[in-house]
Amino acid sequence: MVVAKKTSRSADSVDKVYEKIKSLAIEYHFRPGERVNEMELSSQLGVSRTPIREALNRLSQDGFMNFVPNRGFYSRDLTPEGVRELYEVRMIIEQATFRFACLRASDEEIARTTAIWESVSQQQGKERSAEEWASIAEIDEQFHMEIARISRNSRLYEMLESLNSLSRFFRRIDLETPVRRNNAYDEHVEIIAALRQRDVEKGVVLMEQHISLSAEHAVEVTKEGLARIYIGKK
Structure with missing residues (x-):
């Protein structure tokens, strides 16, 4: 003993x-x-x-x-290729979790999931500090993790949880860039609508558009990440 x-x-x-x-x-x-x-x-x-x-x-x-x-x-290294690869894998997993959430989740579960992001969307257009964007990034991650949870596939949930940890540093930077700021709210609204309607095919396409990262943007995120690491840029 x-x-x-x-x-x-x-x-x-x-x-x-x-x-x-x-x-x-x-x-x-x-x-x-x-x-x-x-x-x-x-x-x-x-x-x-x-x-x-x-x-x-x-x-x-x-x-x-x-x-x-x-x-x-x-x-671990920090390269544009590595950042892009993480986003590509995450996109595939999130497309799968969305599909299963549409097929398996109850209406109540979907309502609780969509409420997570809607609390943020009510303040769209507001000027925010870096700390506030970090908080929004956390809510964004929570929203996507909840979709994974209601998909009722523990393996996919664990894989997404691991990917989120690996990409959290880049994700926050990505969300702070003007192009993401302008699109994040509208993209979430469309994803929520597709989830409520259980429109699998539309939701899968929306997830790809929402998560995919171009090679050029991966370079920008990497450069910003390196600047924060080496010169403390915020």
């Missing part, structure tokens, strides 16, 4: 360390391609290197780190 308790505490410790390092990785506190100093992390988080190493291994499996044998862990 004692061993079981120790094992449980150890697993809990790794989970906490994992979440702390993951939050740093999401926001690129480790610069792209930077080698992660395990000793510094151990000191910073006040834990031994064992949970640090286990957490980094998990983060490597989840795409937040790159492991190089005999050299250690390195922060």
Whole structure:
């Protein structure tokens, strides 16, 4: 019994360390391609290197780190190709979750889901600060995750949750750009209408238009992301 308790505490410790390092990785506190100093992390988080190493291994499996044998862990890269690929995969998954939500969700579930974004749409056109756009990005993510939840496919939900973590840094930047600001509200209104009408085919097309990222825009998002990482631009 004692061993079981120790094992449980150890697993809990790794989970906490994992979440702390993951939050740093999401926001690129480790610069792209930077080698992660395990000793510094151990000191910073006040834990031994064992949970640090286990957490980094998990983060490597989840795409937040790159492991190089005999050299250690390195922060994920930031490139236009990588950003675009994340958006492409997310688009495919969200098209699937929309389809299943239309087929499986109750009217009540759809009403609760659409209400998440409608609270934001009432303030369309208002001038917003960077902090407010960050909050809107969170609501946007919550709205799309709720569509995934009511699709009643746990695998798709977990995949989308993982992709959201990997792309959260870019997503916020993307939503702050003028082209996205101008289109985000109208696109959400159309997606909500299609969901209420359970119009699968229209919704799938709308999701592609809403999520897809052109090669040119991926370059812009990447440049802005690098500026924020290296020179602290906000």
